Amino acid sequence: xxxxxxxxxxxxxxxxxxxxxxxxxxxxDHDHDHPHTHQHEHEHExxxxxxxxxxGHTHKHSHVHSHxxxxxxxxxxxxxxxxxxxxxxxxxxxxxxxRGFFRARGLMTxxxxxxxxxxxxxxxxETVGLLPKELKAGIIVGDLATDNDAVSLRQSGAPVxxxxxxxxxxxxxxxxxRAVQRLELTGLNLLIIENVGNLVCPASYDLGEDLRVVLxxxxxxxxxxxxxxxxxxxxxxxxxxxxxxxxxxxxxxxxVLANIRRVNPKAQVxxxxxxxxxxxxxxxxxxxxxxxxxxxxNPLAL
Amino acid sequence: xxxxxxxxxxxxxxSGASRVHSLRLxxxxxxxxxxxxxxxxxDALTPGTxxxxxxxxxxxxxxxxxCAQCAMEFRSDDMFAECPxxxxxxxxxxxxxxxxxxxxEVE
Numbered sequence: 284x285x286x287x288x289x290x291x292x293x294x295x296x297x298x299x300x301x302x303x304x305x306x307x308x309x310x311x312d313h314d315h316d317h318p319h320t321h322q323h324e325h326e327h328e329x330x331x332x333x334x335x336x337x338x339g340h341t342h343k344h345s346h347v348h349s350h351x352x353x354x355x356x357x358x359x360x361x362x363x364x365x366x367x368x369x370x371x372x373x374x375x376x377x378x379x380x381x382r383g384f385f386r387a388r389g390l391m392t393x394x395x396x397x398x399x400x401x402x403x404x405x406x407x408x409e410t411v412g413l414l415p416k417e418l419k420a421g422i423i424v425g426d427l428a429t430d431n432d433a434v435s436l437r438q439s440g441a442p443v444x445x446x447x448x449x450x451x452x453x454x455x456x457x458x459x460x461r462a463v464q465r466l467e468l469t470g471l472n473l474l475i476i477e478n479v480g481n482l483v484c485p486a487s488y489d490l491g492e493d494l495r496v497v498l499x500x501x502x503x504x505x506x507x508x509x510x511x512x513x514x515x516x517x518x519x520x521x522x523x524x525x526x527x528x529x530x531x532x533x534x535x536x537x538x539v540l541a542n543i544r545r546v547n548p549k550a551q552v553x554x555x556x557x558x559x560x561x562x563x564x565x566x567x568x569x570x571x572x573x574x575x576x577x578x579x580x581n582p583l584a585l
Numbered sequence: 586x587x588x589x590x591x592x593x594x595x596x597x598x599x600s601g602a603s604r605v606h607s608l609r610l611x612x613x614x615x616x617x618x619x620x621x622x623x624x625x626x627x628d629a630l631t632p633g634t635x636x637x638x639x640x641x642x643x644x645x646x647x648x649x650x651x652c653a654q655c656a657m658e659f660r661s662d663d664m665f666a667e668c669p670x671x672x673x674x675x676x677x678x679x680x681x682x683x684x685x686x687x688x689x690e691v692e
Binding site for chain 2: 360361362363364365366367368369370371372373374483486487509512513516544545546548549
């Protein structure tokens with residue numbers, strides 16, 4: 284489940300590639316115990332804070348079966364366990380494993396994020412079409428439902444694997460590691476992951492990417508970087524998309540650039556229109572340069 | 586929250602606990618975590634587990650930034666923190682993105 288918005292709660296998710304299946308079953312199994320346990324907790328506390336266990340016990344035995352034994356032994360045993368663990372630790376570990384796998388295969392990996400409707404799919408389709416010969420891309424695309432984006436991206440000629448997330452509002456490292464097994468990686472050196480359209484939750488989930496690319500279209504308003512700072516702060520690249528519409532939207536370029544700088548002074552910014560091709564060359568050249576830098580830094584990659 | 590709870594329950598089981606009374610988290614001001622959403626998720630996920638009825642305690646961690654120019658740390662809960670001395674935006678966050686399981690009380 285998503286730590287940010289609580290989506291993908293057990294029982295309602297139809298995740299295509301998901302890590303959460305077992306948990307559902309657990310919760311269902313125990314459902315009927317739940318009113319009893321409640322009662323038992325309260326009585327139990329009374330039992331040991333004040334006098335003895337008598338009234339706690341009589342109720343307890345009538346309702347609760349499995350827990351009763353263990354409780355009798357350790358009334359005094361309340362203790363504190365130190366944990367000191369990062370909550371996203373599991374996703375981060377899996378993301379690091381993905382990263383190692385991608386590096387070893389010489390795959391430069393992009394995690395592409397934006398709100399719904401910023402033009403990710405069109406932008407990526409056009410990007411793949413413009414790539415120089417030495418860059419061969421594969422695509423993983425995450426969507427709540429439908430394979431419309433996957434169908435659109437296949438027009439680029441690149442191999443595409445779809446992850447249907449059901450109610451999950453973001454991709455996690457484990458979903459990516461499973462999806463990548465369904466992708467024919469031979470000959471590829473660029474992996475593009477189109478995340479679920481959402482500017483909030485995906486910011487927290489590392490997928491093992493080399494570059495995080497956040498799209499912002501000119502139709503969205505100049506203050507978006509200020510409204511969704513975690514997303515823009517974690518970006519290596521910010522793409523301002525649909526600049527062919529800038530005039531119609533009275534888009535304030537200076538304001539949006541200032542807002543991006545304010546949240547993330549280090550991000551590379553490209554202003555593009557996938558429709559007219561404006562600015563796409565600079566973006567393509569950037570990708571080619573990044574890929575060749577990575578290759579020379581990593582002699583193991585073929 | 587689900588992975589946090591799974592981690593906590595695993596530890597509780599390993600240590601032979603039969604019940605979790607409270608779970609304490611450290612949540613940074615800039616972690617992007619909404620405490621109410623965490624509580625909601627906790628209440629939705631705990632029934633039927635060792636942590637049913639347990640308290641969720643959230644310790645907020647204030648954000649601290651580093652200003653390279655003034656060589657000093659300053660506090661701000663604003664994402665785009667400016668150094669209070671030189672007013673240059675800081676690019677270095679030193680604390681405030683924590684999402685950690687701190688401890689839990691079990692029996």
